Amino acid sequence: MEPKTAGSPDPERTPAVPRPRARGLNMVSGPLFPGVFAFALPVILTGLLSLFYNAADLIVLSNFAENGETALPAVGCTGSLINLLIGLFLGLSVGSSVTIAIALGARDDKEASALTHTAIAVSALLGLLVGAVGFVFAPTFLRWMNCSETLIDDASLYLRIYFCGTPANMVYNFGAAILRTSGDTRRPLFILGGAGLVNVGLNLLFVLGLSMSVDGVAIATITSQYLSAAAALFFLTRLNNACKLSFKKISLHKNQLLRILRHGVPAGIQSSLFSFSNVLIQSTINSFGDVVIAASTASANLEGFGWTAINAPDAASMAFVGQNYGAKNTKRIGRAVLVCLLYVMIFWAAVDGAILLFRDPLVRLYLPDSPDAVQVAFSRLTIVVGTYFLCGFMGVLSSAIRGMGASLLPTAVAIGGICGLRILWIAFVVPLSPSLRTLMISYPVSWGITLAVDLVIFLVLFRKRKREIENPFPAT
DSSP, X not given: OXXXXXXXXXXXXXXXXXXXXXXXXXXXXXXXXXXXXXXHHHHHHHHHHHHHHHHHHHHHHHHHSTTHHHHHHHHHTTHHHHHHHHHHHHHHHHHHHHHHHHHHHTXXXXXHHHHHHHHHHHHHHHHHHHHHHHHHHHHHHHHHTTOOHHHHHHHHHHHXXXXXXXXXXXXXXXXXXXXXXXXXXXXXXXXXXXXXXHHHHHHIIIIIISOOOHHHHHHHHHHHHHHHHHHHHHHHHTOOSTTOOOGGGOOOOHHHHHHHHHHHHHHHHHHHHHHHHHHHHXXXXXXXXXXXXXXXXXXXXXXXXXXXXXXXXXXXXXXXXXXXXXXXXXXXXXXXXXXXXXXXXXXXXXXXXXXXXXXXXXXXXXXXXXXXXXXXXXXXXXXXXXXXXXXXXXXXXXXXXXXXXXXXXXXXXXXXIIIIHHHHIIIIIGGGSOSHHHHHTHHHXXXXXXXXXXXXXXXXXXXXXXXXXXXXXXXX
């Protein structure tokens, strides 16, 4: 805790003074059920739009590219690798979200402003670093993942172009996280809607009009990413709260950088471990042949829609818990988590249920001429999407723990429950019955075990934080 200067008010003894409410959602007062919904719905729509445009990439490739049968699995080989390289550093956006949420809840405008400008500087620098590494080593990474030699040229080309857009990808994600944390969840939706339309239009132009393949799709993607980054920065300059961006103030403030790193590095490690385990899974999938790769690519893209639905309460949990922890409102913390868990079930039933109900026509959009791959995709989709609520519960509790200032605990749990268990599953269970179905069962098993541990940690930590807030000066 920062030392108090002489004459500074004690926030634990001085009543909060009302101030004019900034534009956006008020997370520290008002009804929670509609409040969480107002936060989560734009997040869901933003994610669904993003996935829709990614799906458009794959559908355009598989249906209109001259080499569609190889282009689809080539792009599919890259997804887990992209998530691995970018996930570690995007975790820092979680760190900025947590620290900014706590500062806003505590009404520390100076701190929130410094954190905002530091986060934008970090995003640009990390984007350049990750982009350079990904561009240079793309073929090497793909070979480590057992990528087929028939696919590696197209996959490498796609990756290298994609990583040219990493600086924009980082800036947009950090910017969107700041907007959401400050209560503005609509503008990221508007940004993605406009950029996505550009992406789809360029896909059709490059693939249909200019007879390009994976290169056309990749160029369309990074063009939309740069537009998204520019729009996010613009809207940050239009905020009327402490997170308003001024380009002249963008700098790496040491104390704020350390706070972001303290919360963000564990989140980044957790994200990268998730991705690392998925790289191992993708490597195993690659060993099953091109039909299974194509089926998994189609299924994974549809799974993304289901994950987006159950991830929105996760994002809401971090923002609501973080701001109320900063405001020292423990009753609202517990209620917010319960509401977020309820929304996981509601969104899972609505979105994931629709995916399972209409899986036949949806999968055939990606695999119009491959009936064998369609059946394989059905098997994977049923296992993963059918148990996604476990992943949603796990995410809400993990984010709540971070929102209360404990970032290392959920990371440690993820190391054992997600990454470690999946590695053991691949090493010992899959060889007993080498099939995609056996491999996919590792997902619900790892989610369930991690969820149980996160629940215990949340309950213990919540009681501890409640005692600390209610008794700030224990007797000595």
